[in-house]
Amino acid sequence: MTARMTLNQLNYQLTTETDQRNLLQDINVTIQPDEFVMLLGANGAGKSTFFNIVAGDLTPTSGQITFNDQEITKQSAQQRTRLISRVYQDPKLGTAADMTVAENILLAMRRGQRRRLFPRRLAQQRPQIEALAKTLPNHLEAQLDKPVSNLSGGQRQTLNFLMATIQKPELLLLDEHTSALDAVSSQALMTFTDTTIRENKLTCLMITHDLADALKYGNRLLILKDGQLIADFPDAEKQQLTTEELIKYLH
Numbered sequence: 001m002t003a004r005m006t007l008n009q010l011n012y013q014l015t016t017e018t019d020q021r022n023l024l025q026d027i028n029v030t031i032q033p034d035e036f037v038m039l040l041g042a043n044g045a046g047k048s049t050f051f052n053i054v055a056g057d058l059t060p061t062s063g064q065i066t067f068n069d070q071e072i073t074k075q076s077a078q079q080r081t082r083l084i085s086r087v088y089q090d091p092k093l094g095t096a097a098d099m100t101v102a103e104n105i106l107l108a109m110r111r112g113q114r115r116r117l118f119p120r121r122l123a124q125q126r127p128q129i130e131a132l133a134k135t136l137p138n139h140l141e142a143q144l145d146k147p148v149s150n151l152s153g154g155q156r157q158t159l160n161f162l163m164a165t166i167q168k169p170e171l172l173l174l175d176e177h178t179s180a181l182d183a184v185s186s187q188a189l190m191t192f193t194d195t196t197i198r199e200n201k202l203t204c205l206m207i208t209h210d211l212a213d214a215l216k217y218g219n220r221l222l223i224l225k226d227g228q229l230i231a232d233f234p235d236a237e238k239q240q241l242t243t244e245e246l247i248k249y250l251h
């Protein structure tokens with residue numbers, strides 16, 4: 001099996017006027033296509049920096065990133081958008097607030113294609129959009145003609161997740177995507193996330209501070225501490241882990 005992504009001897013050093021800090025240090029990790037990886041770490045451990053490097057928003061100071069056997073270390077975030085989708089913590093990011101839910105879904109379906117004939121396409125694709133919406137949690141199917149700015153946080157994050165996965169990215173990055181939601185909405189989106197990843201066989205890296213979710217979902221678990229990967233649990237070991245053991249790693 002060709003690895004989906006390999007990070008080799010990767011370092012990221014932040015240089016300011018007053019000091020130099022290694023935000024990521026000697027990261028060596030290979031992600032396989034069938035992996036749904038939980039990434040844990042205390043505040044400031046370097047998780048978002050890790051995602052920014054993978055997405056191409058930051059360039060590593062040294063080391064290589066290989067994606068499907070091609071080196072992409074110097075590729076921009078724009079060049080990687082065909083491969084990598086990201087959902088952020090903030091429900092306001094990722095959607096067009098003034099457009100309706102249906103229009104946003106159509107935009108995501110047609111990302112990368114020409115925008116001509118948009119109203120006609122919207123009418124043509126309506127049955128498909130409605131069928132899709134019926135599978136979604138958080139009652140989003142009843143909101144198709146509402147502007148996105150009217151949605152609750154849970155509904156907006158559900159839409160963000162759908163838009164990020166509708167074209168089946170090669171790699172999905174979930175950056176604490178349920179953490180701003182109430183417990184019920186968060187669990188509904190997490191269940192939908194898990195089903196979507198399994199059914200579409202997506203490769204996924206997910207940052208979370210929710211230890212119960214980290215243990216329940218995914219088939220591998222990585223822990224970052226002070227910019228270094230200090231633990232890597234494959235599925236069988238992950239299944240034996242307890243919250244208490246995880247807490248010890250995070251301190």
Ligand SMILES: Nc1ncnc2c1ncn2[C@@H]1O[C@H](COP(=O)(O)OP(=O)(O)OP(=O)(O)O)[C@@H](O)[C@H]1O
Binds near residue numbers: 049050
């Ligand atoms: N542009 C920057 N300037 C200064 N410090 C930075 C910058 N970016 C990140 N840092 C620092 O680097 C460290 C790692 O940050 P990062 O956001 O990657 O951590 P994190 O694990 O995602 O944390 P959290 O769980 O709080 O989101 C932190 O100490 C942070 O303050």
